[in-house]
Every structure is written in C-alpha cells, then in structure tokens.
Amino acid sequence: MVLTLTGRRWLIGIACALPLIYIVQAIVRVQTGEWNLLGPEPGKAITHFTGTWGFNFLLLTLAVTPIVRLTKQKWVMPHRRMLGLYAAFYVSLHALAYLAFLLGWQWGELGREVVERPYLLVGALSWLLLLPLVITSTKAWQRRLKRRWKQLHQLIYVIVALAAVHYLLQIRASWFEPVAYTLIAAFLLALRLWFFAKKKRARTS
Amino acid sequence: MLIPKRRYPKIDPSEITPEELYVNRRLFMKGSLTAAAALSTIQAQALVSPEGGSRIPSRPEWLERAVVNASETSFGAGEKPAPYASATQYNNFYEFGMSKSDPFENSGKFTTDPWNVTIEGECEVKGSFALEDLLKGIDLEERIYRLRCVEAWSMVIPWVGFPLAELIKRFKPLSSAKYVEFVTVERPKEMPGQRSVFSTIDWPYREGLRMDEAMNPLTLMAVGMYGNVLPNQNGAPMRLVVPWKYGFKSIKSIVKIRFRETMPPTTWNDLAPQEYGFYANVNPEVDHPRWSQASERRLPNSIFSPNRIPTEMFNGYGEQVAHLYKGMDLRKWY
Numbered sequence: 280m281v282l283t284l285t286g287r288r289w290l291i292g293i294a295c296a297l298p299l300i301y302i303v304q305a306i307v308r309v310q311t312g313e314w315n316l317l318g319p320e321p322g323k324a325i326t327h328f329t330g331t332w333g334f335n336f337l338l339l340t341l342a343v344t345p346i347v348r349l350t351k352q353k354w355v356m357p358h359r360r361m362l363g364l365y366a367a368f369y370v371s372l373h374a375l376a377y378l379a380f381l382l383g384w385q386w387g388e389l390g391r392e393v394v395e396r397p398y399l400l401v402g403a404l405s406w407l408l409l410l411p412l413v414i415t416s417t418k419a420w421q422r423r424l425k426r427r428w429k430q431l432h433q434l435i436y437v438i439v440a441l442a443a444v445h446y447l448l449q450i451r452a453s454w455f456e457p458v459a460y461t462l463i464a465a466f467l468l469a470l471r472l473w474f475f476a477k478k479k480r481a482r483t484s
Numbered sequence: 485m486l487i488p489k490r491r492y493p494k495i496d497p498s499e500i501t502p503e504e505l506y507v508n509r510r511l512f513m514k515g516s517l518t519a520a521a522a523l524s525t526i527q528a529q530a531l532v533s534p535e536g537g538s539r540i541p542s543r544p545e546w547l548e549r550a551v552v553n554a555s556e557t558s559f560g561a562g563e564k565p566a567p568y569a570s571a572t573q574y575n576n577f578y579e580f581g582m583s584k585s586d587p588f589e590n591s592g593k594f595t596t597d598p599w600n601v602t603i604e605g606e607c608e609v610k611g612s613f614a615l616e617d618l619l620k621g622i623d624l625e626e627r628i629y630r631l632r633c634v635e636a637w638s639m640v641i642p643w644v645g646f647p648l649a650e651l652i653k654r655f656k657p658l659s660s661a662k663y664v665e666f667v668t669v670e671r672p673k674e675m676p677g678q679r680s681v682f683s684t685i686d687w688p689y690r691e692g693l694r695m696d697e698a699m700n701p702l703t704l705m706a707v708g709m710y711g712n713v714l715p716n717q718n719g720a721p722m723r724l725v726v727p728w729k730y731g732f733k734s735i736k737s738i739v740k741i742r743f744r745e746t747m748p749p750t751t752w753n754d755l756a757p758q759e760y761g762f763y764a765n766v767n768p769e770v771d772h773p774r775w776s777q778a779s780e781r782r783l784p785n786s787i788f789s790p791n792r793i794p795t796e797m798f799n800g801y802g803e804q805v806a807h808l809y810k811g812m813d814l815r816k817w818y
Binding site for chain 1: 566567569570573574578582583584585635637639682683684685755771774775776781783784785786787788789790792
C-alpha cells in the first residue's frame, strides 16, 4: 500500500460519508425549492436511502474478514471498525428518518405499528443489537472484555440476518433487491461457517 | 397539441412549487386564449409542467380535441389536485418497471395509436373496435377524484373521462353478465416490466368488477387527466378509475373487456390472495396484513410532515356506493 494507515483512514472515512453528503444536499435542495427532487414522498425516499446504505455497510463490514483471509490483503483489517461504525450510523439515521419523516413522531402509532408489523419489530431489534457493539467498539472495551469482546461482536451475524428478514418481509412484487441482499448476506455468513469448520478440523487433527 | 380551456381553481402549488414555476403553470392552465395563442406548441409543452420535466404527450387530434372540450363537473369540488409532476412521475405501472419512477422513465416508446379494444363474452355486441369508434358520441367530463393506493398513500387527480356505464350499455350485456373483466395490453417489446425475469406477475394484468360496480355512476373510464390526454405512464390511452377501491383495481391501458358469468381472476388477488381481495374496497377497518389501512399519506408530502390523514370508508364515497355491499361481511370480502 502506498498510503499510510492514517491516510487510508481519512480516505475511507470520507468515502463512507459520501452517501450522507449526498442525502443532506438533496434535503437542502428539496427544502429550498426543488420540491420534486426526491419525488412526492421525500421522507420515504430518505428512509429507503439510509436503510439501503446501512445494509451496504453491514455487508461491507462482514466482508472484511473473508477478504483478509482469502486474499491475504491484511491492510483491510484495521478499517473494519470504521465500516462497522458507519453501518451503525446509517442504520440509526434510517431509524431516525422512519420516526421523524414517516411516523411524524407519533409515538402512540409507533407502539401499534411495531407490534403489528413484524418487519418493523425485526428492524428495530436489529438496530438495538447494534448499540452495544457501538459502545464497545473502542480499544479500551476490547481490552476490558478480552475474549468475550469477540463473542459479543459476533452479534453482527444475528444483526445482518435480522436486516435481511426486515427487507424480505417488505416484498410486494419486486423481490430482486431484497433477495440479492439476502443472498450476499447468506454467502458471507456461510463463509464463517466454513472458517469455523476448518478451524475445528485443524484443532482436532 | 391543444390547449385546455379550463384552469384548476383548487390547485394551489404555490405551497410547494417555487413562485415563478407556478405562475407559469397557472398561466398555462388558465389557458386564456390570448395567452395560449401566443405560445408555440413547444413553449406550451415546456410550460405545462415546469417542475421535473413531465411532458404532455402528443395524441391523435380527435382525442386531444375531445379531452380539451370535456365539461366541468362538481366532483371533487374543494379537493386540491396533486401537482402534475407528482401524478405523472410516481406511478405503480409494473409493466414499465417496479419502482415508482420507472413508468415515467421507461414508457416513452409505448405506442397508443392505433388502439383497439376487444369486447367479448356475455353481450350482444362483440368484436374489436378502434378507440375512436368506441368513444364516438360519448361526451367527456372532468371529475376530481381521490386515489387511494393500497400502499397507504393517496393523491387527488383531475381525470377526464366518462362513466363506464355509458360504454357498457353500447355492448348490450346479457342478463348472464354478472362481472366485467378488463385486460391490459401485453407488449413486452415496449414494456420492459413484462420482459423482466424478476417479475412475479403473470402478464397481462387483469382486473374485474361486479356488474353493479361497473354500472355505478362513479365508475369512470378515463382518457385524460389535468385537462389533457393521459400520459403513457398513467395508462394511456384509456384506463379505469374506481375511486372507492384501492388503486390497483383501476386498470390501465385497456385492450379487452369481457362480460362474464363468474368472478374473473385478477392479478394481485392471484399473486397474494391473503393481501389483496377481489373487492379491494378502501376500508380503514381492515388492515393489510403488513400495514395499517387506518390512515394514509396524502401526496405530495414534505420531508418534515408525512401529511398523514385518516382514511375514510370507501375512500369517502360511501354515500354513492355503500349500498352495493349491504349485508356483505367486508372483513371476509376485503
């Protein structure tokens, strides 16, 4: 790698912020006259946009370990934390956009909706599970939790599976994107199973 | 291209549209003859919808003339129609793709002239009719209706059309005709959604009404909107509008009408019978299995206000249609 670790951190950090920059400028333009830029339902468009990017970053985070293992590109590893934090960030924006733009902060409605609509419950759970991972993402927590840190952060497997279910449950007729995301997630999770199996075999032999 | 002579007093796009754009549009919609005459066709087309590039398509002269000369009615007085750009760029028309902007983007090559409609089944007058012959002698009128989508959003649309009953009478349905089936054109070469391997829909799109629903004076056959001909993405050249039912009942680009003794199969009901019924009456008390139907988002809305309003039984048209369902359990017949 030509760039230093710090250089790469900056580059990747800015790249990851591009979707945010895009949507913020779009919101500003919508609010300043280009009312039709995001269509007649801008709140929904923003919610879908942030949700899609949340999922993209979850998959990217999950792809780091297999990339390092299979391609020996070790330099990718130190960037996993940032990708994971961005995933949590976009998922949080997605939840916020839902609450603010689609629900209009009608909390009473939220209670009813979450219980009645399974995809909301699944999505909410996925987001809640991300929170402890964000809190314990620091080096200090990593040291404090030792081996249990890794176990805790394997929660991401559950989180991404819930995200896939959250997406699949909303299929009406266009199943392509939800199914594509699910297949990629399933593939990345299957790689883990394969790694575990290999490790086990190596240990027993 | 002809210039409509009416304006839309209920449109007040100033709330959401920049001033200079809406003044242009109002000038156009107002269509004061002097102003209209001063505009070349191209200028006029550019003005009709300055927001977002929606264009009014070009159609046969007879159709444009008939639409422009439609008479005003009191339907929807007090309603505020959605801006033209919203009504023409946010559509469910899966023949052209699955996202809301696909129909606007992918329907440019769709040809609607010549257009024939086949009449079949339990009726005396059958055959294939050119659209012009089909509409001969029918006076068009403008009606502003609320359109409630099953996805819990709604828009107010000024349609130009005529009561379906007028058309039906011409074919002299037999007493055995208990239902009317409608079929959308199947033209994969012009409709990318019909070519798509990812589609779960068994083309062509089909819809149906019970005979008394079809004959109800509210049921409209539309050939125009916003004082002009229908754009491709809105179901040109002729579509159904059933304002007390969820939007998917209002089938677009109709090529076949068949009178039947039995309930016809309908596309969404076939695809997911637990989610979409044959009747599909707007009903705030019967939820879709995955979302509530108690309220709706009236579009266009804005980022910071979802514009949620309560959904009304039969979309607010109960006075005209509730009697059709007397004694029926609408939870069962959703």
